[in-house]
Amino acid sequence: xxxxxxxxxxxxxxxxxxxxxxxxxxxxxxSERSLIARGNGRAYGDSAINPAATLETRHLNRMLAFDPAxxxxxxxxxxxxxxxxxxxxxxxxxxxxxPGTKFVTLGGAVAAxxxxxxxxxxxxxxxxxxxxxxxxxxxxxxxxxxAEQPALFEHTLGGMGLTGVITQAAIRLQRVESAWxxxxxxxxxxxxxxxxxxxxxxxxxxxxxxxxxLAGGADLGRSLVMLGEHARLEDLPHDRRRMPFxxxxxxxxxxPFDFPGFALNALAVRAFNALYYRMGSRRTGQxxxxxxxxxxxxxxxxxxxxxxxxxxxxxxxxxxxxxxSEAGLSALLEAISEEGAGSFLAVLxxxxxxxxxxxxxxEGYTLALDFPINTRTLRLLAELDRITxxxxxxxxxxxxxxxxxxxxxxxxxxxxxFRAQRQDSGWQDTFASAQSRRLSL
Amino acid sequence: xxxxxxxVLGARSDIGRATAHAFAALGHSIQLAAxxxxxxDADRSDIALRHGVDVSLHEFDALEPASHVTFVDRLPxxxxxxxxxxxxxxxxxxxxxxxxxxxxxxxSNYEGPASILAVLANRxxxxxxxxxxxxxxxxxERGRAxxxxxxxxxxxxxxxxxxxxNRLAKKGVHVVTVLPGFVATQxxxxxxLPKKLTAQPDEVASAITRAHLGRTDIIYVHRKWRxxxxxxxxxxxxxxxxxxL
Numbered sequence: 307x308x309x310x311x312x313x314x315x316x317x318x319x320x321x322x323x324x325x326x327x328x329x330x331x332x333x334x335x336x337s338e339r340s341l342i343a344r345g346n347g348r349a350y351g352d353s354a355i356n357p358a359a360t361l362e363t364r365h366l367n368r369m370l371a372f373d374p375a376x377x378x379x380x381x382x383x384x385x386x387x388x389x390x391x392x393x394x395x396x397x398x399x400x401x402x403x404x405p406g407t408k409f410v411t412l413g414g415a416v417a418a419x420x421x422x423x424x425x426x427x428x429x430x431x432x433x434x435x436x437x438x439x440x441x442x443x444x445x446x447x448x449x450x451x452x453a454e455q456p457a458l459f460e461h462t463l464g465g466m467g468l469t470g471v472i473t474q475a476a477i478r479l480q481r482v483e484s485a486w487x488x489x490x491x492x493x494x495x496x497x498x499x500x501x502x503x504x505x506x507x508x509x510x511x512x513x514x515x516x517x518x519x520l521a522g523g524a525d526l527g528r529s530l531v532m533l534g535e536h537a538r539l540e541d542l543p544h545d546r547r548r549m550p551f552x553x554x555x556x557x558x559x560x561x562p563f564d565f566p567g568f569a570l571n572a573l574a575v576r577a578f579n580a581l582y583y584r585m586g587s588r589r590t591g592q593x594x595x596x597x598x599x600x601x602x603x604x605x606x607x608x609x610x611x612x613x614x615x616x617x618x619x620x621x622x623x624x625x626x627x628x629x630x631s632e633a634g635l636s637a638l639l640e641a642i643s644e645e646g647a648g649s650f651l652a653v654l655x656x657x658x659x660x661x662x663x664x665x666x667x668x669e670g671y672t673l674a675l676d677f678p679i680n681t682r683t684l685r686l687l688a689e690l691d692r693i694t695x696x697x698x699x700x701x702x703x704x705x706x707x708x709x710x711x712x713x714x715x716x717x718x719x720x721x722x723x724f725r726a727q728r729q730d731s732g733w734q735d736t737f738a739s740a741q742s743r744r745l746s747l
Numbered sequence: 748x749x750x751x752x753x754x755v756l757g758a759r760s761d762i763g764r765a766t767a768h769a770f771a772a773l774g775h776s777i778q779l780a781a782x783x784x785x786x787x788d789a790d791r792s793d794i795a796l797r798h799g800v801d802v803s804l805h806e807f808d809a810l811e812p813a814s815h816v817t818f819v820d821r822l823p824x825x826x827x828x829x830x831x832x833x834x835x836x837x838x839x840x841x842x843x844x845x846x847x848x849x850x851x852x853x854x855s856n857y858e859g860p861a862s863i864l865a866v867l868a869n870r871x872x873x874x875x876x877x878x879x880x881x882x883x884x885x886x887x888e889r890g891r892a893x894x895x896x897x898x899x900x901x902x903x904x905x906x907x908x909x910x911x912x913n914r915l916a917k918k919g920v921h922v923v924t925v926l927p928g929f930v931a932t933q934x935x936x937x938x939x940l941p942k943k944l945t946a947q948p949d950e951v952a953s954a955i956t957r958a959h960l961g962r963t964d965i966i967y968v969h970r971k972w973r974x975x976x977x978x979x980x981x982x983x984x985x986x987x988x989x990x991x992l
Contacts, residue, residue: 326759326933327786365761368793382789393797 309360312611313350314618315679315707318740320355324362328473332445334361335471335736342739343471345411346386349418350621351707352740353466361471363413369393370474377479378436383413383472388605390479395597396551399479400536402434406653408602413472418704419464419665421672423512423534423601426504426658430667432463436476440469443736447473461727464665466703468728468737468747484550486537487512487600490592493583497527497635501671504531504656511535512600515654518583519675522643526636529654530586534600541594553596604651614678621705622687623666623674624694625657631671634697638673638690645686649675664724666702674705684708703741711746721747749800750775751827756807756863758787761932762882763832765948769956770828771798778826780807780818809833809859810851815866828959829867830880831860835897836934842896849896856884856900861907868911871920878959880923881908882951885967888926888976891992912964923958924965927951928972944969 310317323334323341335341343361344354354360367384377399379390387401388408394400405420414420416438421430437451440462448470450459462469490510494500500515507513512534521528539547546552604610611619626634635654642649652675659669677683691713694701700717701709715721725747728734738747753770757763758779767777771794779787779794784804791802807818819825835855842849864879871877886894887901905924912922929935929945946954946968954968967973979992 324933324936326761368789369796370789370792372796389797 309347309355310618311347311349311351311354311707313621313676313679313707314611314614314616315620316352316740317618318352318355318357320357320360322360322362324365326365328366328447331361331363331366331441331471331473334359335441335443336445338736340736340738342737342742343383343413343417343467345384345414345417346409348407348410348414349704350619351705352744353418353703353706354414355740356738357740363471363473364411366473367411377481378476379479380474380476381412382474383411383416385412386410387412387415391597394479395482395485398481398483398551400482400597402428402478402480403431404601405431406602407605409605412475412477413467416463416472416475417465417467418702419662419667420704421655421657421667423514423655425660425667426508426513426656427511429658429660430464430662430665432662432665434478435463436478438462438472438476439474441471441473443470443732457727458731460663461724464662465724466664466742467739468742469731469733470737482536483539484537484542484546485553485597486542486546486550486594487534487597488537488541488592489595489600490533491586492531492533493586494527494529494531496525497529497639498632500527500529500531500654501632501635501656504671507531507533513656516582516586517639517652517654517673518580519639519642519649519652520646521580521583522640526639526643527654528583530583537594543594553598614676617679619676619678620683620687620707621674621676622690623672623702623705624690624699625666625668625670625672625702626694626697626699627668627670630697630699634693634699635671635673637693637697641686641689641693642675645682645689649677651676663727664720666700666704668700670699672702674702703745706741709745711744714745752776752778752824754778754780754805754822754826754829754867756780756829756831756860757809757833758790760832760834760934761948762927762930762951763830764790765952766830766832766880766955767794767802768797769949769952770830771800771802773956774798774800775828776801776803778803778805778822780805782806782808807863809863810854812858812862815863818863819866819870825870825874826867827876828878828880829864829871830882830955831864832882833860833863834882834884834934836894837897839892839894839896852896853900856897857903857907860904864908864911868915868920868922872915872918876919878921878923879908879911880925880955880959882925882927883908885926885928885972885976889979889987893992921959921962923955923963925951925955925958925968926965926972926976927954927968928975930968944971944975 309320325331338359341359342356363384366382369381371380404422415431419430439447439449441447492503510533515529515531517529655672657667660667753775755763755767758781771777784806794802837852883905884901886898887905890898908924929940954966958966
């Protein structure tokens with residue numbers, strides 16, 4: 307069947323398995339010579355498609371045990387982060403690390419070693435993972451952790467499913483007192499100011515900036531930096547304190563059809579961005595927002611990926627080392643602003659230090675953008691790739707759909723070791739995706 | 748407070764599983780019944796963890812009608828609601844060539860489900876309340892060349908449920924017939940189903956909980972199916988026999 311990632315590009319033909327039990331999963335793994343596991347299909351490009359065989363784990367989604375003493379949840383890989391929140395937030399628990407959508411599976415979160423708005427403080431998803439069960443090509447399952455089979459553990463986190471099929475994981479949840487976030491918004495007139503806000507607010511639990519990437523000249527990097535803290539009971543208005551985990555009911559909206567390609571033209575995006583900045587600047591200071599609004603604004607619009615039309619869109623996310631961040635980000639933003647290619651959603655975030663085998667984050671600044679697929683975009687992306695490389699940056703594989711093997715190899719010194727590990731462990735023979743082929747992993 | 752138990756027969760199926768979750772979310776304790784029940788242990792912990800209700804596992808084989816009375820006797824508590832999600836679809840051409848296959852399809856979709864619901868119906872009638880939910884199929888509304896073995900069993904089952912409802916209507920026992928049209932389950936995997944006419948298992952499940960609460964008799968899940976099936980039923984046989992539906 308035809309399958310794509312969340313960006314709806316590229317679309318590839320694959321044979322899809324959707325096992326309901328561990329033994330059905332084993333049968334599927336044993337019967338295919340080359341395969342990749344797929345969670346809820348939220349990787350943007352071709353990370354979770356193998357044209358030979360793709361193994362969907364979303365039916366393996368049972369929660370197996372929870373220990374309220376330490377917040378450890380053991381669950382099958384197909385459980386969604388949203389399921390975890392639905393079951394545990396009302397009991398006062400929340401994932402320690404969450405990406406910008408809750409529609410990701412635990413397996414996907416491990417494979418991409420996702421990060422959230424608290425990376426500078428709590429690190430990537432890795433920080434909350436106690437152990438992972440990984441199925442090899444023979445169908446055998448190995449439990450790995452920092453102490454047990456550490457090589458498998460380290461390479462599976464951020465390994466994009468290229469070390470085997472993740473079947474279960476034990477993750478830690480954090481205690482929270484409410485379903486609310488105390489949000490503080492700082493408008494920043496340009497990139498330098500935005501970075502200063504990040505640097506001055508390392509103590510903030512959550513921080514992220516929405517950035518107007520069409521603003522140029524003196525306004526280059528104009529942003530709204532949003533800081534957040536889990537609201538404690540005493541932070542809530544009196545009438546909410548009795549039900550601190552109740553959130554206002556929201557209607558889910560669905561994008562009803564593919565927008566025509568011209569809908570998101572530069573003019574519309576420019577207008578939206580300018581308006582958003584003005585509105586945001588007016589709402590500075592502190593206010594309470596519920597967890598869904600704070601962490602998952604786009605989840606409220608189901609199938610939002612359709613606003614880019616039938617041809618789909620490409621995401622771009624890189625991280626630049628701290629000392630090259632200002633120069634690199636300026637160059638990236640100038641290239642985008644000059645091209646007038648409006649990214650609807652551009653996000654800037656300060657990462658903390660991280661040292662891992664193949665995960666994306668490292669200390670510095672990360673910039674995430676999306677563009678509709680067209681020839682101009684592909685040209686721009688190549689230019690952004692080049693600027694990133696020039697500044698010693700690297701790329702997020704969960705977002706990538708277009709990079710060349712050459713660019714990728716030049717971006718990260720860990721690639722050779724990862725490739726060697728894949729060869730030595732025999733993972734390379736069976737576990738591969740369209741992306742890993744494209745990138746010669 | 749935990750609400751009275753809901754028995755789910757054929758708990759391994761996608762619709763069975765989704766229905767168990769939907770009732771557990773409303774606060775009901777859950778009895779999961781299937782063959783090799785102990786392999787449902789992950790589902791037991793899953794439902795208990797997510798919804799904070801008690802869940803028990805019960806060995807049940809729809810194709811062993813002789814065991815059905817004992818099965819009900821051995822339940823720790825007679826459930827308030829019983830949902831039968833037992834069913835089997837095989838390739839029609841396979842059923843045409845192999846009588847054993849055809850027979851298994853007939854027994855799994857009619858004999859087994861009707862037998863267990865008959866036992867439960869008597870207990871519910873005696874007690875004076877309860878809801879029985881049978882998952883039948885629009886395929887039972889009219890036999891088609893591509894699926895008539897399955898369809899004929901479902902037709903029998905639909906008639907059985909209708910008769911049961913008629914008999915128990917004045918006895919406080921409610922019977923729901925579910926005719927879900929296409930559902931994205933393991934049974935239909937790999938089929939090229941029209942997205943707008945295909946329900947997800949959790950949509951079927953929430954339609955079932957609503958039918959229980961609202962005491963609805965027959966539900967189609969997606970409303971369009973009501974109209975489609977009306978048209979299909981009305982088509983004169985001399986035209987219908989030449990169609991390829």
